[in-house]
Amino acid sequence: xxxxxxxxxxxxxxxxxxxxxxxxxxxxxxxxxxxxxxxxxxxxxxxxxxxxxxxxxxxxxxxxxxxxxxxxxxxxxxxxxxxxxxxxxxxxxxxxxxxxxxxxxxxxxxxxxxxxxxxxxxxxxxxxxxxxxxxxxxxxxxxxxxxxxxxxxxxxxxxxxxxxxxxxxxxxxxxxxxxxxxxxxxxxxxxxxxxxxxxxxxxxxxxxxxxxxxxxxxxxxxxxxxxxxxxxxxxxxxxxxxxxxxxxxxxxxxxxxxxxxxxxxxxxxxxxxxxxxxxxxxxxxxxxxxxxxxxxxxxxxxxxxxxxxxxxxxxxxxxxxxxxxxxxxxxxxxxxxxxxxxxxxxxxxxxxxxxxxxxxxxxxxxxxxxxxxxxxxxxxxxx
Amino acid sequence: xxxxxxxxxxxxxxxxxxxxxxxxxxxxxxxxxxxxxxxxxxxxxxxxxxxxxxxxxxxxxxxxxxxxxxxxxxxxxxxxxxxxxxxxxxxxxxxxxxxxxxxxxxxxxxxxxxxxxxxxxxxxxxxxxxxxxxxxxxxxxxxxxxxxx
Numbered sequence: 434x435x436x437x438x439x440x441x442x443x444x445x446x447x448x449x450x451x452x453x454x455x456x457x458x459x460x461x462x463x464x465x466x467x468x469x470x471x472x473x474x475x476x477x478x479x480x481x482x483x484x485x486x487x488x489x490x491x492x493x494x495x496x497x498x499x500x501x502x503x504x505x506x507x508x509x510x511x512x513x514x515x516x517x518x519x520x521x522x523x524x525x526x527x528x529x530x531x532x533x534x535x536x537x538x539x540x541x542x543x544x545x546x547x548x549x550x551x552x553x554x555x556x557x558x559x560x561x562x563x564x565x566x567x568x569x570x571x572x573x574x575x576x577x578x579x580x581x582x583x584x585x586x587x588x589x590x591x592x593x594x595x596x597x598x599x600x601x602x603x604x605x606x607x608x609x610x611x612x613x614x615x616x617x618x619x620x621x622x623x624x625x626x627x628x629x630x631x632x633x634x635x636x637x638x639x640x641x642x643x644x645x646x647x648x649x650x651x652x653x654x655x656x657x658x659x660x661x662x663x664x665x666x667x668x669x670x671x672x673x674x675x676x677x678x679x680x681x682x683x684x685x686x687x688x689x690x691x692x693x694x695x696x697x698x699x700x701x702x703x704x705x706x707x708x709x710x711x712x713x714x715x716x717x718x719x720x721x722x723x724x725x726x727x728x729x730x731x732x733x734x735x736x737x738x739x740x741x742x743x744x745x746x747x748x749x750x751x752x753x754x755x756x757x758x759x760x761x762x763x764x765x766x767x768x769x770x771x772x773x774x775x776x777x778x779x780x781x782x783x784x785x786x787x788x789x790x791x792x793x794x795x796x797x798x799x800x801x802x803x804x805x806x807x808x809x810x811x812x813x814x815x816x
Numbered sequence: 817x818x819x820x821x822x823x824x825x826x827x828x829x830x831x832x833x834x835x836x837x838x839x840x841x842x843x844x845x846x847x848x849x850x851x852x853x854x855x856x857x858x859x860x861x862x863x864x865x866x867x868x869x870x871x872x873x874x875x876x877x878x879x880x881x882x883x884x885x886x887x888x889x890x891x892x893x894x895x896x897x898x899x900x901x902x903x904x905x906x907x908x909x910x911x912x913x914x915x916x917x918x919x920x921x922x923x924x925x926x927x928x929x930x931x932x933x934x935x936x937x938x939x940x941x942x943x944x945x946x947x948x949x950x951x952x953x954x955x956x957x958x959x960x961x962x963x964x965x
Contacts, residue, residue, distance in 0.1 A: 566941070567945075568896040571888075574888065574904065578886050578906055682858070
Protein backbone atom coordinates (compact mmCIF):
# COMPACT_ATOMS: atom_id res chain seq x y z
CA UNK A 434 0.00 0.00 0.00
CA UNK A 435 3.02 2.24 0.62
CA UNK A 436 2.96 5.21 -1.71
CA UNK A 437 -0.43 4.59 -3.30
CA UNK A 438 -2.12 7.54 -1.64
CA UNK A 439 -1.19 11.17 -1.11
CA UNK A 440 -2.22 14.25 0.77
CA UNK A 441 -3.38 16.74 -1.84
CA UNK A 442 -4.34 19.81 0.15
CA UNK A 443 -4.66 21.45 3.54
CA UNK A 444 -7.19 23.82 5.07
CA UNK A 445 -7.34 26.00 8.13
CA UNK A 446 -9.52 28.47 9.92
CA UNK A 447 -7.81 31.33 11.71
CA UNK A 448 -6.44 30.29 15.10
CA UNK A 449 -7.84 32.54 17.82
CA UNK A 450 -8.36 32.70 21.56
CA UNK A 451 -12.12 33.19 21.26
CA UNK A 452 -13.64 32.24 17.93
CA UNK A 453 -17.18 33.25 18.81
CA UNK A 454 -18.26 30.49 16.46
CA UNK A 455 -19.58 26.97 16.78
CA UNK A 456 -17.14 24.08 16.45
CA UNK A 457 -19.23 22.84 13.53
CA UNK A 458 -18.76 26.14 11.75
CA UNK A 459 -15.00 25.91 12.25
CA UNK A 460 -14.87 22.29 11.09
CA UNK A 461 -16.89 22.96 7.96
CA UNK A 462 -14.72 25.93 7.02
CA UNK A 463 -11.45 24.03 7.41
CA UNK A 464 -12.76 21.03 5.47
CA UNK A 465 -14.04 23.22 2.65
CA UNK A 466 -10.76 25.14 2.56
CA UNK A 467 -8.76 21.91 2.34
CA UNK A 468 -10.88 20.54 -0.50
CA UNK A 469 -10.62 23.83 -2.35
CA UNK A 470 -6.88 24.00 -1.71
CA UNK A 471 -6.45 20.58 -3.30
CA UNK A 472 -8.35 21.67 -6.39
CA UNK A 473 -11.21 19.28 -5.70
CA UNK A 474 -14.94 19.90 -5.39
CA UNK A 475 -16.90 19.30 -2.20
CA UNK A 476 -19.17 16.83 -4.02
CA UNK A 477 -16.14 14.61 -4.61
CA UNK A 478 -15.62 14.05 -0.88
CA UNK A 479 -16.83 10.57 0.06
CA UNK A 480 -15.01 9.91 3.29
CA UNK A 481 -14.11 11.71 6.53
CA UNK A 482 -12.18 11.12 9.70
CA UNK A 483 -11.82 13.10 12.89
CA UNK A 484 -11.14 12.85 16.60
CA UNK A 485 -12.22 14.45 19.82
CA UNK A 486 -11.64 14.34 23.55
CA UNK A 487 -14.57 14.30 25.94
CA UNK A 488 -16.96 15.39 23.18
CA UNK A 489 -15.13 18.64 22.49
CA UNK A 490 -15.80 18.43 18.74
CA UNK A 491 -18.33 17.43 16.12
CA UNK A 492 -18.59 14.08 14.32
CA UNK A 493 -18.04 13.53 10.62
CA UNK A 494 -21.74 13.22 9.88
CA UNK A 495 -22.35 16.71 11.25
CA UNK A 496 -19.74 18.22 8.97
CA UNK A 497 -21.13 16.27 6.03
CA UNK A 498 -24.56 17.66 6.81
CA UNK A 499 -23.35 21.23 7.19
CA UNK A 500 -21.53 21.08 3.86
CA UNK A 501 -24.30 19.31 2.00
CA UNK A 502 -22.04 16.45 0.95
CA UNK A 503 -23.33 13.41 -0.88
CA UNK A 504 -22.95 9.92 0.49
CA UNK A 505 -19.94 9.11 2.66
CA UNK A 506 -18.35 5.74 1.97
CA UNK A 507 -16.33 5.85 5.17
CA UNK A 508 -16.24 7.77 8.43
CA UNK A 509 -13.99 7.30 11.41
CA UNK A 510 -14.61 9.25 14.61
CA UNK A 511 -12.03 8.52 17.28
CA UNK A 512 -12.10 9.34 20.98
CA UNK A 513 -8.45 10.27 21.08
CA UNK A 514 -6.30 13.33 21.43
CA UNK A 515 -3.07 14.12 19.69
CA UNK A 516 -2.35 10.45 19.03
CA UNK A 517 -4.87 10.47 16.20
CA UNK A 518 -3.87 12.63 13.21
CA UNK A 519 -1.22 10.43 11.56
CA UNK A 520 -3.26 7.36 12.50
CA UNK A 521 -6.33 8.78 10.73
CA UNK A 522 -4.43 9.94 7.65
CA UNK A 523 -2.82 6.50 7.39
CA UNK A 524 -6.25 4.85 7.63
CA UNK A 525 -7.54 7.26 4.99
CA UNK A 526 -4.62 6.32 2.74
CA UNK A 527 -5.51 2.64 3.12
CA UNK A 528 -9.13 3.42 2.35
CA UNK A 529 -8.39 5.20 -0.90
CA UNK A 530 -5.72 2.64 -1.85
CA UNK A 531 -8.31 -0.13 -1.46
CA UNK A 532 -10.80 1.86 -3.51
CA UNK A 533 -13.32 2.01 -0.67
CA UNK A 534 -13.49 5.78 -1.04
CA UNK A 535 -11.86 8.32 -3.34
CA UNK A 536 -11.47 11.53 -1.38
CA UNK A 537 -11.17 11.40 2.40
CA UNK A 538 -10.85 14.51 4.53
CA UNK A 539 -9.32 14.30 8.01
CA UNK A 540 -9.97 17.22 10.33
CA UNK A 541 -9.70 18.44 13.91
CA UNK A 542 -11.94 21.26 15.11
CA UNK A 543 -12.39 22.66 18.59
CA UNK A 544 -12.88 25.73 20.69
CA UNK A 545 -9.86 24.64 22.66
CA UNK A 546 -9.32 27.96 24.36
CA UNK A 547 -12.76 29.50 24.86
CA UNK A 548 -14.55 26.16 25.32
CA UNK A 549 -13.50 22.90 26.98
CA UNK A 550 -9.74 23.07 27.57
CA UNK A 551 -7.84 19.82 27.36
CA UNK A 552 -5.22 21.20 29.72
CA UNK A 553 -7.61 20.98 32.64
CA UNK A 554 -10.06 18.38 31.30
CA UNK A 555 -10.91 15.39 33.48
CA UNK A 556 -10.63 12.26 31.40
CA UNK A 557 -13.11 9.45 31.90
CA UNK A 558 -11.70 6.11 32.96
CA UNK A 559 -10.64 3.95 35.86
CA UNK A 560 -7.36 5.79 36.38
CA UNK A 561 -8.78 9.16 37.38
CA UNK A 562 -9.55 8.16 40.98
CA UNK A 563 -5.80 7.97 41.71
CA UNK A 564 -5.03 11.38 40.15
CA UNK A 565 -7.73 13.96 40.52
CA UNK A 566 -8.26 13.77 44.31
CA UNK A 567 -4.56 14.54 44.97
CA UNK A 568 -4.22 17.54 42.65
CA UNK A 569 -2.59 15.56 39.84
CA UNK A 570 -5.20 16.69 37.40
CA UNK A 571 -3.72 18.37 34.35
CA UNK A 572 -2.27 16.93 31.18
CA UNK A 573 0.84 19.03 31.47
CA UNK A 574 1.58 17.43 34.84
CA UNK A 575 1.53 13.98 33.23
CA UNK A 576 3.88 14.92 30.41
CA UNK A 577 5.96 16.85 32.94
CA UNK A 578 6.26 13.71 35.07
CA UNK A 579 7.82 11.97 32.08
CA UNK A 580 9.98 14.98 31.25
CA UNK A 581 11.49 15.14 34.73
CA UNK A 582 12.59 11.52 34.55
CA UNK A 583 13.75 11.90 30.94
CA UNK A 584 15.93 14.90 31.77
CA UNK A 585 17.33 13.12 34.81
CA UNK A 586 18.22 9.90 33.01
CA UNK A 587 19.63 11.53 29.90
CA UNK A 588 21.55 14.24 31.74
CA UNK A 589 19.68 17.12 30.11
CA UNK A 590 18.02 20.16 31.57
CA UNK A 591 16.32 23.52 31.28
CA UNK A 592 18.67 24.82 28.55
CA UNK A 593 17.71 21.83 26.41
CA UNK A 594 13.98 22.38 26.83
CA UNK A 595 14.52 26.08 26.29
CA UNK A 596 16.39 25.53 23.04
CA UNK A 597 13.27 23.89 21.61
CA UNK A 598 11.01 26.79 22.62
CA UNK A 599 13.46 29.41 21.38
CA UNK A 600 14.09 27.69 18.05
CA UNK A 601 10.45 27.15 17.24
CA UNK A 602 9.64 30.78 18.00
CA UNK A 603 12.03 31.75 15.19
CA UNK A 604 9.90 29.76 12.76
CA UNK A 605 6.70 31.24 14.16
CA UNK A 606 7.83 34.69 13.09
CA UNK A 607 7.41 33.45 9.51
CA UNK A 608 3.97 31.94 10.17
CA UNK A 609 1.06 34.36 10.14
CA UNK A 610 -1.21 31.71 11.69
CA UNK A 611 0.94 31.38 14.79
CA UNK A 612 -0.40 32.68 18.08
CA UNK A 613 2.98 33.32 19.63
CA UNK A 614 5.12 35.23 17.16
CA UNK A 615 7.14 37.43 19.49
CA UNK A 616 10.84 36.49 19.60
CA UNK A 617 12.08 34.55 22.60
CA UNK A 618 15.65 34.40 23.86
CA UNK A 619 17.05 31.66 26.05
CA UNK A 620 17.59 34.18 28.86
CA UNK A 621 13.95 35.26 28.61
CA UNK A 622 12.91 31.63 28.66
CA UNK A 623 14.98 30.86 31.75
CA UNK A 624 13.59 33.95 33.49
CA UNK A 625 10.02 32.70 33.13
CA UNK A 626 8.61 31.28 36.37
CA UNK A 627 7.64 27.63 36.48
CA UNK A 628 4.10 26.65 35.66
CA UNK A 629 4.70 23.07 36.70
CA UNK A 630 8.37 22.27 37.28
CA UNK A 631 10.04 21.33 34.87
CA UNK A 632 7.83 23.43 32.56
CA UNK A 633 7.72 27.17 32.13
CA UNK A 634 5.07 28.97 30.10
CA UNK A 635 7.02 28.69 26.86
CA UNK A 636 7.39 24.92 27.29
CA UNK A 637 3.64 24.58 26.90
CA UNK A 638 1.45 24.66 23.83
CA UNK A 639 -0.89 27.60 23.25
CA UNK A 640 -4.50 26.42 23.47
CA UNK A 641 -6.59 27.83 20.62
CA UNK A 642 -9.93 27.86 18.92
CA UNK A 643 -9.79 26.72 15.34
CA UNK A 644 -9.80 23.88 12.86
CA UNK A 645 -7.44 22.23 10.43
CA UNK A 646 -8.01 19.61 7.73
CA UNK A 647 -6.10 17.62 5.13
CA UNK A 648 -7.36 15.85 2.00
CA UNK A 649 -6.25 12.31 1.12
CA UNK A 650 -6.75 10.78 -2.30
CA UNK A 651 -5.02 8.31 -4.58
CA UNK A 652 -1.56 9.26 -5.77
CA UNK A 653 -2.76 8.96 -9.34
CA UNK A 654 -5.53 11.47 -8.73
CA UNK A 655 -3.31 13.74 -6.68
CA UNK A 656 -0.91 14.12 -9.60
CA UNK A 657 -3.60 16.00 -11.53
CA UNK A 658 -4.55 18.38 -8.73
CA UNK A 659 -3.50 21.84 -7.63
CA UNK A 660 -0.26 21.03 -5.79
CA UNK A 661 2.48 18.41 -5.95
CA UNK A 662 1.35 15.32 -4.02
CA UNK A 663 2.65 14.64 -0.51
CA UNK A 664 2.94 10.88 -0.90
CA UNK A 665 1.94 8.85 2.15
CA UNK A 666 4.93 6.56 2.15
CA UNK A 667 4.28 4.88 5.48
CA UNK A 668 2.24 5.23 8.61
CA UNK A 669 2.20 3.59 11.96
CA UNK A 670 0.18 3.60 15.17
CA UNK A 671 1.62 2.14 18.31
CA UNK A 672 0.57 1.62 21.89
CA UNK A 673 3.47 0.22 23.85
CA UNK A 674 2.98 -2.48 26.50
CA UNK A 675 0.68 -1.64 29.42
CA UNK A 676 -0.36 1.77 28.07
CA UNK A 677 -2.63 2.46 31.03
CA UNK A 678 -6.28 2.72 31.93
CA UNK A 679 -6.98 6.04 30.22
CA UNK A 680 -5.21 8.92 28.52
CA UNK A 681 -3.85 10.26 31.81
CA UNK A 682 -2.83 6.98 33.47
CA UNK A 683 0.74 5.84 33.02
CA UNK A 684 1.52 4.03 36.25
CA UNK A 685 2.13 0.73 34.47
CA UNK A 686 4.36 2.23 31.77
CA UNK A 687 7.85 1.01 32.47
CA UNK A 688 10.09 3.71 31.03
CA UNK A 689 9.10 7.39 31.15
CA UNK A 690 12.15 8.27 29.05
CA UNK A 691 10.88 6.48 25.94
CA UNK A 692 7.46 7.11 24.43
CA UNK A 693 5.62 5.44 21.53
CA UNK A 694 8.12 6.84 19.00
CA UNK A 695 10.73 4.36 20.25
CA UNK A 696 8.25 1.53 19.71
CA UNK A 697 7.10 2.40 16.18
CA UNK A 698 10.40 3.62 14.71
CA UNK A 699 11.48 0.40 13.02
CA UNK A 700 8.08 -0.29 11.46
CA UNK A 701 7.68 3.33 10.36
CA UNK A 702 10.99 3.56 8.54
CA UNK A 703 10.94 -0.06 7.40
CA UNK A 704 7.61 0.32 5.61
CA UNK A 705 8.86 3.45 3.86
CA UNK A 706 12.18 1.93 2.89
CA UNK A 707 14.11 4.87 4.33
CA UNK A 708 16.11 5.43 7.47
CA UNK A 709 16.35 8.25 10.00
CA UNK A 710 19.36 9.60 8.11
CA UNK A 711 17.22 10.13 5.00
CA UNK A 712 14.80 12.53 6.70
CA UNK A 713 14.92 16.11 5.41
CA UNK A 714 12.20 17.67 7.56
CA UNK A 715 10.75 16.65 10.93
CA UNK A 716 7.45 17.74 12.41
CA UNK A 717 7.48 16.34 15.95
CA UNK A 718 4.37 16.54 18.12
CA UNK A 719 5.06 19.22 20.68
CA UNK A 720 2.32 19.82 23.19
CA UNK A 721 5.37 20.45 25.39
CA UNK A 722 9.04 21.01 24.59
CA UNK A 723 10.14 17.71 26.10
CA UNK A 724 8.17 15.66 23.58
CA UNK A 725 10.29 17.12 20.79
CA UNK A 726 13.47 15.95 22.51
CA UNK A 727 11.96 12.54 23.25
CA UNK A 728 10.67 12.23 19.70
CA UNK A 729 14.01 13.13 18.11
CA UNK A 730 15.68 10.46 20.22
CA UNK A 731 12.88 7.93 19.89
CA UNK A 732 12.89 8.10 16.10
CA UNK A 733 16.67 7.82 16.00
CA UNK A 734 17.07 11.27 14.43
CA UNK A 735 19.79 11.84 17.01
CA UNK A 736 21.40 9.72 19.69
CA UNK A 737 20.06 8.90 23.13
CA UNK A 738 20.58 11.87 25.42
CA UNK A 739 21.80 14.02 22.54
CA UNK A 740 18.59 15.75 21.52
CA UNK A 741 19.19 18.90 23.53
CA UNK A 742 22.67 19.35 22.13
CA UNK A 743 21.26 18.57 18.69
CA UNK A 744 18.71 21.38 18.95
CA UNK A 745 21.20 23.78 20.55
CA UNK A 746 23.64 23.16 17.69
CA UNK A 747 21.14 24.70 15.27
CA UNK A 748 20.43 21.39 13.55
CA UNK A 749 16.67 21.97 13.75
CA UNK A 750 16.76 25.49 12.28
CA UNK A 751 15.90 26.25 8.68
CA UNK A 752 19.57 26.21 7.69
CA UNK A 753 20.35 23.21 9.88
CA UNK A 754 20.59 19.63 8.80
CA UNK A 755 17.08 18.72 10.01
CA UNK A 756 14.61 21.61 9.99
CA UNK A 757 12.11 20.70 12.70
CA UNK A 758 8.67 22.05 13.59
CA UNK A 759 8.92 24.59 10.84
CA UNK A 760 5.61 26.33 11.54
CA UNK A 761 6.50 27.03 15.14
CA UNK A 762 4.80 23.83 16.22
CA UNK A 763 1.97 23.43 18.65
CA UNK A 764 4.06 25.53 21.04
CA UNK A 765 3.81 28.66 18.93
CA UNK A 766 1.31 28.08 16.14
CA UNK A 767 -1.34 26.67 18.43
CA UNK A 768 -2.76 23.46 19.84
CA UNK A 769 -4.77 21.83 17.06
CA UNK A 770 -3.77 18.49 18.59
CA UNK A 771 -1.29 17.67 15.88
CA UNK A 772 -3.57 18.09 12.89
CA UNK A 773 -1.62 21.26 12.10
CA UNK A 774 1.60 19.31 12.64
CA UNK A 775 0.55 17.02 9.79
CA UNK A 776 -0.57 19.95 7.66
CA UNK A 777 2.81 21.66 8.12
CA UNK A 778 4.57 18.47 6.99
CA UNK A 779 2.35 18.43 3.89
CA UNK A 780 3.15 22.08 3.09
CA UNK A 781 6.87 21.38 3.43
CA UNK A 782 6.83 18.30 1.20
CA UNK A 783 4.74 20.20 -1.35
CA UNK A 784 7.29 23.01 -1.29
CA UNK A 785 4.74 25.54 -0.09
CA UNK A 786 6.49 26.66 3.09
CA UNK A 787 7.24 30.14 1.78
CA UNK A 788 9.79 31.96 3.97
CA UNK A 789 10.03 28.92 6.24
CA UNK A 790 10.42 26.34 3.46
CA UNK A 791 13.11 23.74 4.15
CA UNK A 792 15.64 23.65 1.29
CA UNK A 793 15.49 19.87 1.09
CA UNK A 794 12.03 18.37 1.47
CA UNK A 795 11.90 14.98 -0.22
CA UNK A 796 11.34 13.03 3.00
CA UNK A 797 9.41 14.32 6.00
CA UNK A 798 8.58 12.53 9.23
CA UNK A 799 5.61 13.65 11.29
CA UNK A 800 4.42 12.35 14.65
CA UNK A 801 1.17 12.48 16.62
CA UNK A 802 1.10 12.01 20.36
CA UNK A 803 3.23 12.43 23.45
CA UNK A 804 3.24 9.45 25.77
CA UNK A 805 2.21 5.78 25.74
CA UNK A 806 0.52 5.67 22.36
CA UNK A 807 0.68 7.67 19.19
CA UNK A 808 1.20 7.52 15.48
CA UNK A 809 3.57 8.76 12.81
CA UNK A 810 3.98 9.01 9.05
CA UNK A 811 6.64 9.36 6.43
CA UNK A 812 5.58 11.75 3.66
CA UNK A 813 7.66 12.07 0.52
CA UNK A 814 7.70 13.97 -2.71
CA UNK A 815 6.48 12.04 -5.78
CA UNK A 816 9.78 10.35 -6.53
CA UNK B 817 1.01 20.57 55.78
CA UNK B 818 -1.76 23.07 55.37
CA UNK B 819 -4.26 20.21 55.30
CA UNK B 820 -4.60 18.26 52.10
CA UNK B 821 -7.22 19.77 49.85
CA UNK B 822 -10.80 18.92 49.23
CA UNK B 823 -10.76 18.31 45.52
CA UNK B 824 -12.73 15.71 43.61
CA UNK B 825 -13.45 12.64 45.71
CA UNK B 826 -12.15 9.23 44.67
CA UNK B 827 -14.82 7.17 42.96
CA UNK B 828 -13.98 3.58 43.86
CA UNK B 829 -14.99 0.88 41.40
CA UNK B 830 -15.33 -2.87 41.78
CA UNK B 831 -11.60 -3.32 41.29
CA UNK B 832 -10.40 -0.51 43.53
CA UNK B 833 -12.77 -0.62 46.49
CA UNK B 834 -10.39 -2.81 48.48
CA UNK B 835 -7.57 -0.29 47.92
CA UNK B 836 -9.56 2.59 49.33
CA UNK B 837 -10.90 0.46 52.18
CA UNK B 838 -7.32 -0.50 53.02
CA UNK B 839 -6.11 3.09 53.14
CA UNK B 840 -8.84 3.88 55.63
CA UNK B 841 -7.10 1.41 57.96
CA UNK B 842 -3.66 2.75 56.99
CA UNK B 843 -2.95 -0.38 54.97
CA UNK B 844 -1.41 -0.35 51.52
CA UNK B 845 -2.95 -3.38 49.84
CA UNK B 846 -1.53 -4.43 46.49
CA UNK B 847 -2.85 -7.13 44.22
CA UNK B 848 -0.31 -9.88 43.67
CA UNK B 849 -0.71 -12.23 40.72
CA UNK B 850 -1.45 -15.81 41.69
CA UNK B 851 0.40 -17.12 38.64
CA UNK B 852 3.52 -15.04 38.02
CA UNK B 853 3.69 -13.49 41.47
CA UNK B 854 4.08 -9.89 40.35
CA UNK B 855 2.46 -7.26 42.55
CA UNK B 856 0.59 -4.58 40.66
CA UNK B 857 -0.99 -1.14 40.89
CA UNK B 858 -3.51 0.15 39.99
CA UNK B 859 -5.94 -2.68 40.77
CA UNK B 860 -6.94 -4.63 37.67
CA UNK B 861 -9.15 -7.64 36.98
CA UNK B 862 -6.17 -9.56 35.61
CA UNK B 863 -2.39 -9.46 35.60
CA UNK B 864 -0.92 -6.92 33.14
CA UNK B 865 2.06 -9.22 32.61
CA UNK B 866 0.55 -12.72 32.33
CA UNK B 867 -3.22 -12.01 32.12
CA UNK B 868 -4.01 -14.40 34.95
CA UNK B 869 -7.23 -13.54 36.73
CA UNK B 870 -6.12 -15.13 39.98
CA UNK B 871 -4.63 -12.85 42.55
CA UNK B 872 -4.42 -12.23 46.25
CA UNK B 873 -3.74 -9.17 48.34
CA UNK B 874 -0.39 -8.37 49.86
CA UNK B 875 0.28 -5.56 52.29
CA UNK B 876 3.13 -3.23 51.41
CA UNK B 877 4.95 -1.21 54.05
CA UNK B 878 4.80 1.60 51.49
CA UNK B 879 8.48 2.44 51.33
CA UNK B 880 9.99 3.35 48.01
CA UNK B 881 11.98 5.82 45.96
CA UNK B 882 11.04 8.77 43.78
CA UNK B 883 10.83 7.61 40.16
CA UNK B 884 9.77 11.08 39.04
CA UNK B 885 7.89 14.13 40.26
CA UNK B 886 6.31 17.41 39.25
CA UNK B 887 5.83 20.57 41.27
CA UNK B 888 2.81 22.72 40.52
CA UNK B 889 3.38 26.45 40.89
CA UNK B 890 0.07 27.63 39.42
CA UNK B 891 -3.40 26.19 39.99
CA UNK B 892 -3.94 23.16 37.77
CA UNK B 893 -7.45 22.39 38.90
CA UNK B 894 -9.99 24.03 41.21
CA UNK B 895 -9.58 23.39 44.92
CA UNK B 896 -5.79 23.38 45.13
CA UNK B 897 -4.99 27.10 44.96
CA UNK B 898 -4.03 27.40 48.61
CA UNK B 899 -1.57 24.51 48.44
CA UNK B 900 0.79 26.02 45.91
CA UNK B 901 3.45 25.12 45.29
CA UNK B 902 2.95 21.40 45.81
CA UNK B 903 4.70 18.29 44.55
CA UNK B 904 3.23 15.04 43.26
CA UNK B 905 5.70 12.17 43.14
CA UNK B 906 5.61 8.87 41.33
CA UNK B 907 6.99 6.59 44.02
CA UNK B 908 8.36 3.19 43.07
CA UNK B 909 7.59 0.90 45.96
CA UNK B 910 10.19 -1.62 47.08
CA UNK B 911 7.81 -4.34 45.82
CA UNK B 912 7.88 -2.87 42.30
CA UNK B 913 4.61 -1.06 41.59
CA UNK B 914 4.55 2.71 41.21
CA UNK B 915 2.07 4.87 43.09
CA UNK B 916 1.24 8.56 42.96
CA UNK B 917 1.25 10.67 46.06
CA UNK B 918 1.69 14.21 47.29
CA UNK B 919 4.95 15.05 49.02
CA UNK B 920 4.07 16.61 52.36
CA UNK B 921 5.12 18.66 54.11
CA UNK B 922 6.40 20.54 51.05
CA UNK B 923 9.98 19.36 50.61
CA UNK B 924 12.32 19.50 47.66
CA UNK B 925 12.73 15.98 46.32
CA UNK B 926 14.93 14.43 43.65
CA UNK B 927 14.76 11.31 41.56
CA UNK B 928 15.90 8.40 43.69
CA UNK B 929 15.03 9.92 47.08
CA UNK B 930 13.76 7.40 49.63
CA UNK B 931 10.20 8.03 50.71
CA UNK B 932 7.95 6.78 53.49
CA UNK B 933 4.16 6.57 53.49
CA UNK B 934 1.84 8.81 55.46
CA UNK B 935 -1.94 8.86 55.72
CA UNK B 936 -4.34 11.77 55.89
CA UNK B 937 -7.96 11.30 56.83
CA UNK B 938 -10.35 13.34 54.73
CA UNK B 939 -13.97 13.29 55.85
CA UNK B 940 -14.92 10.42 53.54
CA UNK B 941 -11.63 8.90 52.38
CA UNK B 942 -8.04 8.46 53.40
CA UNK B 943 -5.20 9.81 51.30
CA UNK B 944 -1.83 8.14 50.94
CA UNK B 945 0.96 10.68 50.68
CA UNK B 946 4.69 10.52 51.10
CA UNK B 947 7.39 12.16 53.16
CA UNK B 948 11.15 11.85 52.81
CA UNK B 949 12.16 8.65 54.59
CA UNK B 950 14.34 10.55 57.04
CA UNK B 951 11.50 12.83 58.12
CA UNK B 952 10.22 12.26 61.66
CA UNK B 953 7.11 10.09 61.52
CA UNK B 954 5.39 12.02 64.27
CA UNK B 955 5.90 15.58 63.12
CA UNK B 956 3.51 17.49 65.39
CA UNK B 957 2.31 19.70 62.54
CA UNK B 958 1.44 16.63 60.52
CA UNK B 959 -0.23 14.91 63.41
CA UNK B 960 -2.36 17.99 64.04
CA UNK B 961 -3.38 18.15 60.40
CA UNK B 962 -4.20 14.48 60.32
CA UNK B 963 -7.50 15.03 62.01
CA UNK B 964 -6.65 12.44 64.65
CA UNK B 965 -7.13 9.54 62.26
